[in-house]
Amino acid sequence: MVKASSSRLSSVLSGCADTIVAQATANGSGALAIIRFSGPEIQAVAERLCPRLSVARPREAQLVALLGRDGREIDRGVCTPYAAPRSFTGEDMLEAVVHGSPWVVEEVIATSVSLGARRAVPGEFTQRAVANGKMDLVQAEGVNELVRAETRWQARLAREQMHGSLSGRISPLREKITGLRARIEASLDFVDQGVVLSDEELRGALGECIGAVRGLLASFVVGERVREGARVVIVGPPNSGKSTLFNALLARERAIVAPCPGTTRDVLEAGLDMGGVPVVLVDTAGVRSTEDIVEAEGVRRAEAAAAGADLVVLLRSADSPRETVELWGVEKDRILEVISKSDLLEVAPTGEDVMTASCVAEGGLAELREAIERIVLAPLQAHDGNVAINRRHKEALSRAQEHLERSLLAPREVAAEDVREAGEALEELLGLIDTEAVLDAVFASFCLGK
Amino acid sequence: MAGARMGASVAVVTLHLETIGQMPCNPSIGGIGKGHLVAEIDALGGVQGWAADRTGIHFRLLNASRGPAVWGPRAQCDKDRYATIMRRLLLGTRGIDLIEGEATDLVVGGKAVCGVVLADGRRLKAGAVVLTTGTFLGAVLHTGEDRRAGGRFGERPSIGMGRSWVGAGLELRRFKTGTPPRIHRDSVDFARLEEQVGDERPRGFSWRTTGVRNYTPCWVARTPPQVQAIIEENLERSPLFAGQIEGVGPRYCPSIEDKIVRFPHHKEHTVFVEPETRAGNSIYLNGLSTSLPEDVQVAVVRAVPGLERAQFLRYGYAVEYDVVAPRQVGFDLAAEAVPGLYLAGQLLGTSGYEEAAGLGLMAGINAAASVLGKEGARVDRTEGYIGVLIDDVVTRDHREPYRMFTSRAENRLMLGVDSARERLMVAGVRLGLVPERVFHVEQCRWEARRQAITQLEATQLNPNRETVEMVLGMTGVEVRSPTTWAGILRRQDIDIRRVGDTLSGLAHLAPEDREVVIGRLKYRGYIERQEREQSRLVRLRGVKIPAGFGFRSISGLSREIMEEMERTRPRTLSEAAQLAGMTPAALALVAGRLATRGQGGKP
Structure with missing residues (x-):
């Protein structure tokens, strides 16, 4: 992988963008593999690589032979040409679906490289889409997140973000802030021409912007829950059935279960999907005072795990x-709070907050699972759901909020600076300002071919 | 002026000796942004501020309720006295020869300019030539359908020069500006206008000035809604809208017909009624700039309450003139294509006396320096508005007459009129334009202000009963937690006057210095942040755009900005950032493309 660094900005290169190529599907053998090309020299590459292909018929899937450097057939595949600007990157593109042999894929790529294409770096296709105005940075992040989505909620939020649900709220806010700044500047520079912006009006407009920023920031809990998931930690006295519950929730025998207290001595973790959100389920050692050094460490770890949990099942x-x-x-x-081994229970408990469950008799287990799911999904219910910011968004929005709040109290000429900086924070968020570090950070996590 | 005082032998060639110092537009100096320029010109040793102080009849500090960074000192001057004093100053300066005549051509020896040719055949030899043609070059005056050659009211244009420059490789461009009608003082019903008195404590611009005073108020009138109808009915007779004028006018100083067309929802427009001289009869109608036919001008003016009986002394007109397109001079204002030729004033596409003076001063200094073999002067855009002005003229493409605004300065908070001398006077001393003793007196004053700031930052206030009562009595603020005097004074609701006389850290300072100290206290945290921002900008400036970079290959760019970049071929991102019409979005596309271009590591 080529390291994206600041030096690339100053490298001396000729004219317009070059043509890039990469495998879009995962490495290794498969039934099919997709190879993508983007750039101005598509036609030249296609003339040699797949001479039967007609790039003059964009968006038409054509079954053609792909030829190697020696002119011999590598494979036959379905190739679809796209003409700029109506493509993912906004440039001329070609997508070749070939048989999923690593040799076939490498041969096609090597041939196109010999014809002038260059192997793309991770995220370069999407980066071009951003550079060509096909999407903004936030949408590009959505693409990446969709590619990586593992649960229903992750996929849903990523899709919405890719389609502009978040950009659609940030962009108007940015425009509003830009407009406000223009009015502040006018009130300073044209006061002699009767341009007036009263303090009340300014405060009102700032208040609206701050409200909008806060609304977006509030969606961080949703994003965090969907992206990072929740840690559910099972805690209890020795032999209360923690590992049995752990296994039952996972539906497999992950932890060793024995009737003697103190069987589990370390913290055990396992991932599962609950209601479309990734959950890390944690089994812990039974909590009691003990002289045993190993068990005491297990107890300490159990307590630490409980402290860092999103939900403790006690x-x-x-x-x-x-x-x-x-x-x-x-x-x-x-x-x-849960009373386990409920099959042994003679009288149902009266306290409302306590659930009962038995892993042996299956009684109450489904209800317990539902209850956990409900708590894990609670932040999602509390929100409208189609917007959920990530850490980068949160950082930029917090900065915008800080500047806007500061501008409420500042002399106007200083407020102007703060409002400008708030706007810049949003521009950076959308990728409208090149702070190369931002781009690097965003694109560094992309997988090849996207 | 500056050139002669630096020791050069200067010949000033003008069409008419009696029009030196003539103010064809509103005889006022300063304002917001422009006042900053005047203060800086003065700090460097220029004379504009002094002349305004000497001839001012109405002084006002605009934005006085705001902090020092955006204060805009403005003086309404006596037009006749201003011209007289400037003429006398030129006549009385050793080393200046005044020559009446029209310079029609440059004398070029080898590659460099070595003199000018006058219309009557005289040739003047010179090591450097500074051209300041104002609005005279190829000028055409418009009033309604009437169209005549002329640089100003009653004055002929200068035509010959233009041709020789185009020959010399300078690209010209056509701009337009205008001026409102003048009416007779006795025909104004002042009782029906809103009076605008000068400042209670008027302040001058210059370190040469000891005191100034107000001689007259100004007045404010408003156009009634029917003005809209009058103008709309006659729009096809407007040279501006009939297509007769091709030059581009300033958006920030539109004619009344422009305002009506562009802001039809504004039912009234403000007119400042300002005397042109202390005792004379001419009244300037600031805000009613127009090139409508004379009968329409009369109808418009007489529709304004208070001006119903207005008697016209002169009708408004528009003037179209040639300017040298931006980016053809270096930071010393020397034309890149013609060594030895310096350009200044409206010729460089700026508008206003202050912008012209700033450019004139710097061109004069650098031209004289080049002849005398001395070091010239340059003000960076981070150091002052003169720097912003020159940087913009040198690197940016402005398509309308350029006027200074405070929002053009990236680090506005550091460039207030209050700090102009601290920033630039040392350069004036070095050039021999400011006496050292003046500098020493000023230095003491700056030091006193700095000490006051340090002291106020250091004076702790603890919320004990004694302190609480003292602070409450002096400021009306109740101290609730430990703070400093600086902390109290930073508050927005403090009445400076009330505190200033009694507070030990402030009382010894002059009243305007007290305000400066408090203003700077309020800026402190922000200035630090701005300095950080500055270092970011410097980093961005460095990013190079390779020669031959294909701007056209970047889709998503607007056609205008793409063509602009193809035409101007910026060499760095900062140059690209400064193009007219450049947006952060477009810049990001360029940066993004630069980024993707580099990834292959190809040569």
Whole structure:
């Protein structure tokens, strides 16, 4: 991989963009593989690589032979040409679907490189789409996130973002801030010509912008939950059935289960998809005072895991319901209390906040799963759902918010500077200002061919 | 002026000796942005501010309620006295010869300019030539359908020069400006106008000035809605809209017909009614610039309440003139295509006396320096508005007459009129244009201000009863938590006058210095951030655009900006950023394309 660095900006290159090529599908053998090309020399490459292809018929899938450097057939594949600017990158493009042999793919790419194309670096296709105004940076991130989505919610939010749900809220805000700045400047530079912007009006407009920024920032919890998922930690006294529950929720025998207390000594983690959100389920050692050094460390780790949890499932056993664990520093609303081994329970508990479940008799397990899911998905329900910012967005929006709030209190000529900087934070967010670092950060995480 | 005082032998060639110092437009000096220029010209040793102080009849500090960065000192001057004093100054300066005549051609020996030819055949030899043709070059005056050659009211244009420059490789461009009618003082019903008095404590521009005073108020009138109808009915008789005028006029100083057409929802427009002299009869109608036919001008003016009986002394007119397209001079204002030729003033596409004076001063200094073998002067755009002005003229393509605004300066908070001398006077001293003793007196003053700031930052205020009562009594502010005097004074709701007389850290300063100190206290945190921003800009400036870079291959760019870049071929991102019409979005596309271009590591 070519390291994207600042030196590339100053490299001396001729004329217009070159033509890039990359495999768009995953490496290794498969039924089919897709190879993508983008750039002005598509036609020249195609004339030699697949002479039967008619680039004059864009968007038409054509079954043609692909020829190697020696003129012999590498494979036959379905090739679709696209004409600029009506393509993903906004340039001339070609997509070749060939048989998914690593040799075939490499041969096609090597041939096109010999014909003047260049192997693309990760994210370069999308980067070109941004550079050519086909999408903004936030949308490009959506593309990347969709490619990487592993759950329903991740895919949904990524798709919405790619289609502009977030850009569609940031862009008007940016325009509003730009307009406001123009009015502030006019009130300073043209005061002698009767241009007036009252303090009240300015404060009102700033307040609206701040409200909009706050609304977007509030969606971070959604984004974080969908992208990062939730940590659900099972905690309880020894032998309360934590590992049994852990296995039951995972639907596989991940943890060792034994009737003797203290079987689980370390923290065990496993991932699962709950309601379209990635969940890391954590099994812990039973919490009790102990002289055993190893077990004591396990208890310490259990308590640490509980402290960092999005949700603690606090178990106590039906056969000894008074034996429980005090969790310090974990808020009540992050705790789900459960009485396990409910098949042993003679009288149902009266407290409303306590659930019961039995992994042996399957009783209550489905309800418990639902309850966990409900809590994990709660941030998503609280929001309209089609916008969820990520950390980069949060950082830029927080900066915008900080500047806007500061401008409320500042002398007007200083407020002008703050409003400008707030606007720049949003421009950076949309990729409208080249701060190369931003671009690098965003594109660094792209996989090849996208 | 500056050239002669630096020791050069200067010949000033003008069409008419009696029009030196003539103010064809509003006889006012300064304003927001422009006042900054005057203060800087003065700090460097120029004379415009001094002349305005000497002849001012109405002084006002615009934006006085805001901080020092955007204060805009403005003086309404006595037009006749201003011209007289400037003429006398030129006549009385050793080393200046005044020559009446029309310079029609340059004498070029080898490649460099070595003199000028006058219309009567005289040849003047010179090591450097500074051209300042104002609005006279190839000038045409318009009033309604009437169209005549002329550079100003009653004056003929200068035609010969234009041809020789185009020959010398300079690209010309056509601009337009205009002026409103003048009416007789006795025909104005002042009682029906809003009076605008000068400042209670008027301040002058110049370190040469000890005191100034107001002699007259100005007045404000408003155009009624029917003016819209009058103008709309006669629009086809307007040379501006009938297509007779091709020159591009300033958007920020539109004619009244422009305003009506562009802002039809504005039912009234402000007219500043300003005397042109202290005792004379001519009244200038600032805001009613027009080139409509005379009968329409009369109808418009007489529709304004208070001006119903207006008697015209002169009708408004528009003037079209040639300017040298931007980016053909270097930072010393020497024409790149013609060594030894310096350009200044409206010829470079600026508008206004202040912009012209700033360019004139710098061109004069650099031309004289080149002849005398001395070091010239350059003001960076981070150092002052003169720097912003010259940087824009040298690197940016402006398509309308260029006027200074404070929003053109990236680091506005550091470039207030209050700090002009601190920033630039040392250069004036070096050039021999400012006496050293003046500089020393000023230095003491700056030091006193700096000390006051340090002291106020250091004086702790703890919320004990004694302190709370003292601060409450002096400022009306209740101290609730430990702070400093600086912290109190930074608040927006402090009445400076009330505190200034009694507070020990401030009372010893002159009233305007107290305001400066408080203003700077308010800017402090922001200035630090701005300095960081500055270093970011410097980094961005460095990014190079390779020669032969294909701007046309960047899709998503507007056609205008693409053509602009193809035409001008910026060499760095900062040059690209400064193109007229450049947007952050377009710049990002260029940067993005530069980025994708480099990735292959190909040669």
